[in-house]
Amino acid sequence: MSIFRFAVIQFPASNCDQDAVHAIRVLGHSADYVWHKEASLGNVDAVIIPGGFSYGDYLRTGAIARFSPVMQAVRRFAEDGGLVLGICNGFQILCEAGMLPGALIRxxxxxFRCEHVFLKTVTRDSPFTRSIPEGRLLKIPVAHGEGCYYADEPTLKRLASNGQILWKYCDASGQITDSANPNGSLLNIAGICSEARNVAGMMPHPERACESILGSEDGRMVFESMIDTLRLARTGAAA
Amino acid sequence: MKAKIIITPKKAVLDPQGKTVQNALAHLGYTDVTAVHVGKYIEIELASNTDPQRAREALDEACYKFLSNPIIEDYHLEIVP
Structure with missing residues (x-):
């Protein structure tokens, strides 16, 4: 089995970095921290921008982190087609950096909502959702004060028509309702991907749901989707 | 010389903070209030020999790129002696 290398970016006040590294190692792959002042990611297969309160959430969530040296490296990595997943604060940073459309507001x-939610996977046509079984809901925790997804009407239409909406908040039976929406996100959006599909952001925390002792293992399917994508790319290249 | 920047949420964007402050004002008896928008104020100090026109151009760019998020916010920039 191929072992893949994940970079987990660390900003001052990242606080889900260790959870992300742990989750990747539990899945049998390699994960290393990359400090925000680094100008290079090194030789990695995928990048995770973890949750937290980078730079104290000063000015706006993610507003200052986007200008850090490591984000220039993450941008280049993404432009070359590398897989980048932003979780919670990582999603906010990717939006502020313009690598994903829209913004996350109060x-x-x-x-501050801290609870398990249910997610409906809207499309399996992405490196982050491909291995989630059809119709399977994900039970994953959220923990945020500013996770309300906002984009203007033309952007929302474009997201929907391009299949860039990956996950929506739903109830336990899979219905996308207003009461299942923990933060007021437009269209119940919990996560999206870029037009090129290799950059994704999500407010829920899959890294906190990778072991049964934590109450859910559903988060594994997000990381396994990324790993399966990397494996296919590697075997494809070798063939 | 100073730059004064006022950042407010765009009208189309949900502003739960403004709404909550409006409700609290109503409880206090300020019933004529029809809307409240909560934003932020940034004051930037500039060297006294700065050219006001160049400062405006530079800070206008900073407001657009960094100090505000144009997806969700509007800004008003003023340069004062």
């Missing part, structure tokens, strides 16, 4: 309720 939750509709003004409350």
């Amino acid at each position: 939750n509709r309720s003004l409350q």
